[in-house]
Every structure is written in structure tokens, then in C-alpha cells.
Amino acid sequence: MVSEHIYKQYDSELEAVRAKVLEMGSLVEQQIVDALEALTTSNAKLAKRVINNDHQVNALEVQIDEDCSHIIALRQPAAGDLRMVLMMIKTITDLERIGDEAAKVARLALKSSETDRMWTPRFAEIKTMANLTREMLHMSLDAFARSDATKVLPIAQMDEQVDGQYQMTIRQLITFMLEDPRTISMSLEVLFVSKAIERIGDHAKNISEYVVYMVKGKDVRHTTIEQMEQDANS
């Protein structure tokens, strides 16, 4: 009876940390949405909120890290449980960095709301990219929540799409700047926003790879999409 009691307590501890990671994920997802909204509507108030909320993201990272060390030290999880804990330790680093990128976009939004610059021309592409990366993050977290490695398969392809759009944006910006050098400063800001979004995609893809490791016990980082499909489906 005692060991069953301990077992249940351990389970609920693990479940609590898992819930916290998902909470952190939702918060970060909202930060991306809000940062983009602040940028496209020149909403300084919203931009400031995103910048302030970043502390919350950071605090969650530190908390979850502590919880994970605690579980490893006191509960000595094995096999799948240990993989989940290690997966969470890695996931929160990427979530925190996504939070940083969202805050970066928010700071650019704040700056542009003050200078009253025309951002409109590049909005369509940036919005498409941002929606794509947010979807990638959502799918990764969903796959984590369901322990379903097959759910992450489209993510690598989506990341290639994001990279392609990023390269295209850079080329367009160069043309734009050449045609009218007065747009150089603004174009660089668009470039920084695009770069931030492209990085969010990279981090979302990292998380999706950790999910495969957690569920399948296979490290699919630095492998091809084909190999990853095989591992996730096997």
C-alpha cells in the first residue's frame, strides 16, 4: 500500500510538471500572436504587455527546471518517464527562446509605433510566416500532450516552407532597398522581424524532435525528413 501511495504521488508530480510545460507553451503561443498583432496594428500598449509578460515565461522556465531536477533526484524515473523529464528540460529552453523572439518582435513593434513608420508593404508575407510557425509550435505541443510522434511529421516540411519564405523575404527586401534607399532602415526592421519568426520555426521544430525522442526513444535530430518519418511511424 505504501509503495502504491508513493507511486501515485510520483505520477501526480510528473503530471503537474507536464501541465506546467503545456501552460508555458500556451503562454508563449499567445506571446507570438500578441507580438504580431501589436506590430501590424501599431498597438504600443499590447507591445508593452508582451515585453512585460516575458518575465513570466522566464520564471516558468526556472520553475520547471527545478521541478525536473527534483523529480530526477528524488524519484529516479526510468525509461519513458526519464525520457519525458529530459524532453521537458530541453523543451523549456526552446520555449524560453521563442518567448525571447516574441519579445524582440514586440520591441520592434513598440519602436515602429513611436516613429509612425509605414510597415504595411511586407505585412502579408510576415503574417503568413508567423501563422505557419505558430501552427508548428501548436502541433509540437499537441503531439507532446498526446505523446503522439506521428503528429510531428508535417512540422519538418513546414519548417522548410518557413525557411523558403524567409529567403524570399530577404530577396524582396534587397530589391525594395535598391529601388528606394530611403526604405533601408525600415527594411532592416522587417528583416529582423522575419528573422525572429524564422527562428521561432526552428525552435518549434526542435520541440517536435524531442517529442519523437520521448515517445520512440530515438534521437532524430540532425537526420533527414525521410529518416524522421520512418522513426516516428515505426
Added chain:
Amino acid sequence: MVSEHIYKQYDSELEAVRAKVLEMGSLVEQQIVDALEALTTSNAKLAKRVINNDHQVNALEVQIDEDCSHIIALRQPAAGDLRMVLMMIKTITDLERIGDEAAKVARLALKSSETDRMWTPRFAEIKTMANLTREMLHMSLDAFARSDATKVLPIAQMDEQVDGQYQMTIRQLITFMLEDPRTISMSLEVLFVSKAIERIGDHAKNISEYVVYMVKGKDVRHTTIEQMEQDANS
């Protein structure tokens, strides 16, 4: 006697992983040096070597990660040993990303060696930044090797210096592009190189923070330089 034997074996396993992390660190440090050398001397052969070596960095990350999970699962390290293992799991992620940035610089070096572009004007600043970030990485790894948290104190200040130089480079590039729009493409490449170097500084700083956690058991991420000094010296 048996338990002593097990203890020694565990110690040597931990020591072997630690040595591997330092090996990965040295490799990554060399990648930074070579990428910069390839860039400033338009050395396509060296650039290709850096790009190829990136697989080695990635392979070390996967290996060390496996070793760390293995130690946690079978040896159930406690206290300082557990902190060291967790610290190494985080450190290799940052080392791998530094490797990515070095490879990025090498790809730009390769591209510029093919197009025969004039890179010279911005070299001085980039070299200063690169030397600073390499020094930061070296100091972090040294602090890790000696388990000495006081050694990381200057790193946060150096990172601020790097960030300042990066901002200055951006401003200079804008002036440069405005003066002569034909330099736009080249200036953007200089910008990407500067960005890569600035990120290397961020990762080196992350590693220095993990060293403080390992040695002192305190999480100094997201705190001020003053707080970090207090924690490292306490």
C-alpha cells in the same frame, strides 16, 4: 569492495562524459576561428572544412546526450553530480548552436569567395567581435573544466560589449548602404555574419550561467549582473 568498485566506475563514466563535453567545446571553438579565417582570407577550402566538420559537432551532441541519459538512468547521480549532468545536457545544446552559427559564417565565406566581393571594410569590427565571443566561450569552458564559478563573472559584461558592437555595426551598415546602395547585398551579408557572432556570444553566456548553477546550485539565468556576481562569489 564491490560498492567501491561500482563507485569508481561511475566516477570514470562521469569523467569521460565531462572530457567529451570539453572536446566538443574545443572543436566548436576551432570552428569559430576557422570560419572567421575563411571569411577574412576568402579561403573556400577552409570554409568547406568548417561546413563538413559541423556533422562532427552534431554527432558529439547526440552521443553526449545519450551518455548523460545513461548515467542518470543507471547511476542515479545526486546533488553536485546530478547538477553536472544536467548542466552538460544544456551546455551541449548551446555548443551545437554555436557550431551552427560557425557553419553559417563559413557558408557566407564560401559564397563570398565565389563572388569575389570586397569584404574588407567591415573586417576590423567583425574580428574584434569574433575574438571577444571566442574568448567568452573559452572562459566558460575553462570555468566548467575547473568547476570555478568566479571565472565566469566577466562574461556577462563581455556579452554587453558584444551587443553594443553589434548595434554599432548595424548603424554603420545603414549609413554605408545609404551612401552607396550598390553595397546593399554585401552589407546584408556582413549583417548576417555579425548576427551569427552576436548569437555565439549569447550561447557562451548561457554556458557560463550553467557553470554557476553546477557549482553553486543557483539558477542565475534572467537575473542581473550584480545578482550573478553575488551568487558566484557566495
